[in-house]
Amino acid sequence: MSIKFIASSKLPTPFGTFTMHGFEDSETGKEHVALTYGELAKDEVILGRIHSECLTGDALFSLRCDCGFQLETAMKNISDAGAGFILYLRQEGRGIGLLNKIRAYNLQDAGANTVEANEKLGFAADLRNYAMCKPMLDHLGISKVRLMTNNPKKLAAMDECGVNVVARQPLQVGKNMHNEHYLRTKADKLGHMMTEEHFKED
Numbered sequence: 001m002s003i004k005f006i007a008s009s010k011l012p013t014p015f016g017t018f019t020m021h022g023f024e025d026s027e028t029g030k031e032h033v034a035l036t037y038g039e040l041a042k043d044e045v046i047l048g049r050i051h052s053e054c055l056t057g058d059a060l061f062s063l064r065c066d067c068g069f070q071l072e073t074a075m076k077n078i079s080d081a082g083a084g085f086i087l088y089l090r091q092e093g094r095g096i097g098l099l100n101k102i103r104a105y106n107l108q109d110a111g112a113n114t115v116e117a118n119e120k121l122g123f124a125a126d127l128r129n130y131a132m133c134k135p136m137l138d139h140l141g142i143s144k145v146r147l148m149t150n151n152p153k154k155l156a157a158m159d160e161c162g163v164n165v166v167a168r169q170p171l172q173v174g175k176n177m178h179n180e181h182y183l184r185t186k187a188d189k190l191g192h193m194m195t196e197e198h199f200k201e202d
């Protein structure tokens with residue numbers, strides 16, 4: 001894994017001014033981004049989110065998933081906490097890419113669930129790789145993380161790649177009539193830790 005830091009700049013947002021850090025992954029050609037907010041005191045536990053790209057949810061307001069809502073809430077939580085980070089990883093569609101995700105959505109429109117759709121296309125349910133996280137966090141001086149996630153596989157992957165997650169903070173937001181079935185599949189087939197309250201919310 002060869003991650004190279006390229007440049008930083010300010011990123012003003014509705015939740016405050018973050019600093020944006022750009023990284024190049026020479027193995028995959030992907031351009032990953034980190035956002036940081038406030039003072040990241042060395043050796044303190046830093047609140048953060050490791051977010052996989054979802055063009056449809058993050059940028060196009062899609063209600064098919066919960067990604068955009070999670071990203072927004074994570075940025076708000078970090079701003080409220082006074083410090084934190086987001087790693088925005090360019091692994092669209094759980095690693096299958098945007099066009100294959102559209103193919104998968106087409107199969108879901110015809111009745112497949114999110115896991116079956118990936119499998120029909122010849123992909124595993126989740127092809128993501130998190131090896132870039134440790135060098136990105138090292139560059140930012142972050143050694144201990146309180147991670148906003150519902151995904152136990154992401155926690156296991158962090159453990160494997162040497163990221164010290166000392167606590168998990170659930171991030172259950174964005175349920176709506178279009179994604180309820182999808183969220184249930186994430187809980188039932190992908191093991192996401194979601195409480196029943198999440199499904200009862202309006």
Ligand SMILES: Nc1nc2c(ncn2[C@@H]2O[C@H](COP(=O)(O)OP(=O)(O)OP(=O)(O)O)[C@@H](O)[C@H]2O)c(=O)[nH]1
Pocket residue numbers: 050051052053054055065067070091092093094095096101104105114118148149150151154171186192
């Ligand atoms: N292949 C595929 N990818 C999807 C689908 N819906 C969302 N995604 C992608 O899933 C990724 C987000 O993964 P999730 O499993 O929703 O959540 P997570 O980030 O692993 O877990 P949390 O930290 O709890 O949010 C993004 O890359 C999305 O583009 C889908 O139906 N099919």
Ligand SMILES: [Zn+2]
Pocket residue numbers: 054056057058065066067068
């Ligand atoms: Zn999404």
